[in-house]
Amino acid sequence: MEKKPHILLVDDEQDITSNLSAYLNRSGFETSVAGDGEAALQKVDQNPPDLIVLDVLMPKVDGREVLRQMRQADDWTPVILLTQVGEASERAMALEEGADDYLNKPFDPHELVARIRSVLRRARPGRPPLSAAWVLVSGDLRFDRQSRRAYLDEEELSLTPKALVLLEYLMTHPDELLNRERLLDVVWGWEYPVGSRAVDTRIAELRRTLGDDAGDPTYIETVPSLGYRFINPVESGK
Amino acid sequence: MKRIWLLLFLPGILGLLLKIILERGWLENSVLFLRIDLGTLALLLGIFLSILLFIIWGIFLWQDRQFNDEFIQYQATTAEERRQFLQRLDHELKNPLTAIQAGLANLDGSVNQPAIESIKAQTLRLSRLVADLRKLAELETRPIERSLVNLSAILEEAVAIIQEGPEADQRSITLSLPQAPWPLPEVQGDEDLLLLALLNLLGNAVKFSEPGATVEARAFEDADMVTIEVADTGPGIPENEVPFVWQELYRGHGARGVPGSGLGLALVRAITERHGGQVTLRSRVRQGTVVTMKIPIGEVTKL
Numbered sequence: 001m002e003k004k005p006h007i008l009l010v011d012d013e014q015d016i017t018s019n020l021s022a023y024l025n026r027s028g029f030e031t032s033v034a035g036d037g038e039a040a041l042q043k044v045d046q047n048p049p050d051l052i053v054l055d056v057l058m059p060k061v062d063g064r065e066v067l068r069q070m071r072q073a074d075d076w077t078p079v080i081l082l083t084q085v086g087e088a089s090e091r092a093m094a095l096e097e098g099a100d101d102y103l104n105k106p107f108d109p110h111e112l113v114a115r116i117r118s119v120l121r122r123a124r125p126g127r128p129p130l131s132a133a134w135v136l137v138s139g140d141l142r143f144d145r146q147s148r149r150a151y152l153d154e155e156e157l158s159l160t161p162k163a164l165v166l167l168e169y170l171m172t173h174p175d176e177l178l179n180r181e182r183l184l185d186v187v188w189g190w191e192y193p194v195g196s197r198a199v200d201t202r203i204a205e206l207r208r209t210l211g212d213d214a215g216d217p218t219y220i221e222t223v224p225s226l227g228y229r230f231i232n233p234v235e236s237g238k
Numbered sequence: 239m240k241r242i243w244l245l246l247f248l249p250g251i252l253g254l255l256l257k258i259i260l261e262r263g264w265l266e267n268s269v270l271f272l273r274i275d276l277g278t279l280a281l282l283l284g285i286f287l288s289i290l291l292f293i294i295w296g297i298f299l300w301q302d303r304q305f306n307d308e309f310i311q312y313q314a315t316t317a318e319e320r321r322q323f324l325q326r327l328d329h330e331l332k333n334p335l336t337a338i339q340a341g342l343a344n345l346d347g348s349v350n351q352p353a354i355e356s357i358k359a360q361t362l363r364l365s366r367l368v369a370d371l372r373k374l375a376e377l378e379t380r381p382i383e384r385s386l387v388n389l390s391a392i393l394e395e396a397v398a399i400i401q402e403g404p405e406a407d408q409r410s411i412t413l414s415l416p417q418a419p420w421p422l423p424e425v426q427g428d429e430d431l432l433l434l435a436l437l438n439l440l441g442n443a444v445k446f447s448e449p450g451a452t453v454e455a456r457a458f459e460d461a462d463m464v465t466i467e468v469a470d471t472g473p474g475i476p477e478n479e480v481p482f483v484w485q486e487l488y489r490g491h492g493a494r495g496v497p498g499s500g501l502g503l504a505l506v507r508a509i510t511e512r513h514g515g516q517v518t519l520r521s522r523v524r525q526g527t528v529v530t531m532k533i534p535i536g537e538v539t540k541l
Contacts, residue, residue: 013333019340026344057329106335106365109343161383162430188430191514198430 004030005120008049010040010066012058012083020053023109029116037061037152041069045130049077051123052114054099056083064097071098071132078123080115082107095145098132099140118176129172136171141219142212142237145169152210162187163205170230179227255262261439291464306366307484317378324375335361370501374486377508383428386536387466390415390422396436397455398446399479408449411440414456422457422464426536433508437530438502439468447472447526462513462535469528483519506531 006031009017015037021031032049034040038060056063067079081097083139084104094102100119103112123129130136142151150157150167160168165187167224172179180196188198203220206212212219221229256453259265273446314522338361345354398414400406416422425432443453447470457466475483477496479490484507503519507527521527 013337015337016333016340019337023340023343105332106339106368109340175368198433202250 005050005116006030006032006047007116008032008034008040008043008052010034010052010058011055012036016055018218019110020112024113024116025111033049035132037066040066044070044077045073051078051080051120053080053116054082054113056081056104057145067097067099076126076128078119079127080112080119086229092221095132099215100131102130116172122173122176127130128236130174130234130236131172133172134237136168136234137237138174138230138232138234139212141171141232143168155211159209160202160205161167163202163209166199166202166204170228171234174230174232174234177227177229199228214219260287263319276484278340303457315404316385321375321378327397328368328372328375330363356491356520362471367499371486373434374501374505374508377431379504382431382512384536385429386424387427387429387432388422388534389466391434392433392505393436393455393457396433396440399437399441403444405444405449408452409447409453409511411444411453412455414454416458423461423463423535425513425533427498427533434507434534435531436466436468438506439531442529443451443468443470443472443527445498446470446492459535460532463532466527466531466533468531469526471526474522474523474525474527475519477521480519480521484517 003143007024009021009024009031010033011020012035017033017035023031024031032043032047035199036058040054040134041048041061044052054063054066059171063081063083067081070077076098078100078137079098080101081094081099082103082105084102099124101115103115119129134145136145140153142154143149144151145168147163150159150164166183169183169186175238180199182197183199187202203222207214207217207220210219214220214222217231219230221231223229276349342354342358342361373399384464393413393415397411401411438452440455447453451471453471454469455467456469457464475490475491475492482488483490483503486504488504489498489500493500507517510531510533517527517529519527
């Protein structure tokens with residue numbers, strides 16, 4: 001039998017860790033719990049987990065500091081940080097701190113499980129995740145995240161800021177089915193009644209600019225009534 | 239500094255002192271002139287009075303400005319305090335809600351399922367409310383996109399979306415947009431947010447009116463603004479409730495039986511203000527309501 005993935009839950013609220021670890025156990029994971037950042041770093045040392053679910057605000061050492069110390073020590077254990085990434089400034093900071101994914105509280109535990117599975121699937125042992133790469137490359141497409149510009153065949157694409165954010169998210173989550181609600185939340189930080197239309201408009205803009213045919217796509221595939229998927233392989237570049 | 243008007247008595251007091259000093263003979267009280275003609279007297283008095291009035295007017299203006307400054311500062315502090323309160327509320331509510339959601343997920347299939355489902359639905363509602371309040375607070379501070387937006391297209395889209403809604407077919411919804419001498423100019427802004435604001439206004443017009451009501455949306459160019467009006471022949475809002483409709487979670491008497499978050503108009507106001515515009519509401523009970531939204535025309539598109 002395949003070994004169950006080991007998840008380390010780090011949060012100072014015991015009611016959260018106890019309920020979540022019970023739920024994760026039932027979903028086929030092995031779990032351990034740390035109540036603050038210091039304890040988390042110790043556990044990572046003693047019994048390295050496959051993935052860490054890390055809260056930000058905690059006594060002693062906070063989540064961001066835990067993540068920073070790990071990444072500085074070249075430890076690339078996948079981390080899902082429990083906070084919100086919204087503004088451009090936060091996005092730049094998120095890129096530097098090197099988390100694999102973000103989830104804002106309160107969340108549906110099903111959603112956490114889905115994220116854990118996709119992060120584990122994407123994870124490249126011992127190497128930084130795509131979410132922490134400064135340059136993303138997929139075929140002829142290149143995304144420079146420091147200058148926030150995208151190029152196709154070395155030619156700069158003219159995209160609206162939101163289309164850029166959307167493309168960045170798609171490229172950091174390749175081969176993953178992303179539903180409209182999630183894309184909406186990432187790009188707009190808003191869920192609203194006809195928000196799916198906003199997503200579709202920007203996807204259309206991306207396809208137009210990339211010259212991607214919706215019927216026979218190279219980059220962005222439509223998954224009918226479910227969402228979108230970036231199908232071309234993505235590598236971190238220089 | 240409130241007693242500054244006392245300075246007005248200074249010349250009088252100085253004159254009085256001088257008079258006393260001279261009367262007592264401490265200084266030589268020389269005779270300067272004996273006669274003054276009526277004309278000169280009138281002129282001197284006139285000048286004196288003018289100076290006095292001028293000073294009074296200056297003081298009045300100065301105090302008024304100070305009051306205004308204080309008021310603006312007060313408003314800014316209140317807004318900042320409200321934002322901080324929302325942030326703390328968000329923070330204090332999200333941990334318990336996370337724990338409740340995780341706990342509920344563990345109960346799945348084990349006990350009375352309808353009860354669990356109803357608790358789940360309410361928890362979700364609470365989570366959504368917390369998220370909406372936070373997003374509203376963010377909207378007020380976060381930078382927004384500034385691309386050229388075609389308001390006519392957005393209005394057409396908003397009306398089309400509302401017309402597809404379940405309650406719309408029993409109401410007459412019309413949109414009138416100027417064609418001559420020229421169509422609406424483009425404005426600078428975030429088209430998703432503007433669409434969201436218009437959907438809220440049209441949605442309210444439909445939601446709060448009875449079947450058979452008329453809903454009119456119209457837009458026109460007015461100096462350096464585009465004015466959009468959304469009017470309905472609904473039940474109207476009592477005069478004493480109108481000033482409060484823009485507040486978060488405020489629900490008037492008439493709104494209590496109608497589902498909604500109580501955040502729609504607060505959102506419309508925040509979006510309009512982020513675009514440098516103003517939004518106002520006029521209403522008459524049993525006649526209807528009109529919301530007027532003014533969005534400045536971007537520098538780029540101004541002729």
